[in-house]
Amino acid sequence: MRRPLIAGNWKMYKTAAQAKELMAQLVPLIADVNVEAVVCPPFTALETVKKLIAGTKLALGAQDVYWEDEGAFTGEVSAPMLASIGCTYCIVGHSERRQYFAETNETVNKKINALLQHNLTPIVCVGESLAQREQGITRDVCRQQLEQGLAGLNKEAAAKLVIAYEPVWAIGTGQTATADQAQEVIGYLRTILAEQFGQDTAELIRIQYGGSVKPGNVAELMEKPDIDGALVGGASLKAEDFAAIIQKSCHK
Numbered sequence: 001m002r003r004p005l006i007a008g009n010w011k012m013y014k015t016a017a018q019a020k021e022l023m024a025q026l027v028p029l030i031a032d033v034n035v036e037a038v039v040c041p042p043f044t045a046l047e048t049v050k051k052l053i054a055g056t057k058l059a060l061g062a063q064d065v066y067w068e069d070e071g072a073f074t075g076e077v078s079a080p081m082l083a084s085i086g087c088t089y090c091i092v093g094h095s096e097r098r099q100y101f102a103e104t105n106e107t108v109n110k111k112i113n114a115l116l117q118h119n120l121t122p123i124v125c126v127g128e129s130l131a132q133r134e135q136g137i138t139r140d141v142c143r144q145q146l147e148q149g150l151a152g153l154n155k156e157a158a159a160k161l162v163i164a165y166e167p168v169w170a171i172g173t174g175q176t177a178t179a180d181q182a183q184e185v186i187g188y189l190r191t192i193l194a195e196q197f198g199q200d201t202a203e204l205i206r207i208q209y210g211g212s213v214k215p216g217n218v219a220e221l222m223e224k225p226d227i228d229g230a231l232v233g234g235a236s237l238k239a240e241d242f243a244a245i246i247q248k249s250c251h252k
């Protein structure tokens, strides 16, 4: 039985002071909810948010990582550094990083390995662009991202992953994939995972949907058999919306 996971990707929003305000609003709203949820603020707000989630059910995640533990890599942050500050999750391969920061399936693979080595759970993003969907190559694109991104992992490592299917055309656009569209691709991702790691392992891996998830559409998405939660961008910056998304996911 897979436990759903709701993750909030704050992207490059919120100073530490603004993060404090957002958390002060969010924490009381989800006090009684029994759903696994994680917030992923910018690096500069991790420490602040860590203190504010103490005693709550929320976990802490980062939005990116570098694969070496330490060294002359100006501007980068490593997995042991994230672990030391209390992170237990980290987003990897987000389409914005693929688009603007030269993230590739190969770098995704290195980051996944680094995170797992330090007991952090990677949230691995895959998804097609609008042009790729229109060309009818959604499945091929997602297959390549998964096969190359997860290359060389053993079953035990794979079982720890969270995958996020995020069609690029749905991110920040207000244009959510329909629940049927999301289930169709996510079901396919699970068959690829079964080919790579065996059916038993594929059944353990949580696969989220991400792309304009809102309080009004999350319940329908979560009803689908292969959808195990959501990766939420814009709506995670509004305490009431993120709390409502978490609450509406607790029936799964």
Ligand code: PEP
Residues within 6 Å of the ligand: 009, 011, 166, 170, 171, 172, 173, 174, 210, 211, 212, 213, 231, 232, 233, 234, 235
């Ligand atoms: C995201 O950033 O991963 C995302 C899904 O953003 P949004 O919810 O704003 O579409």
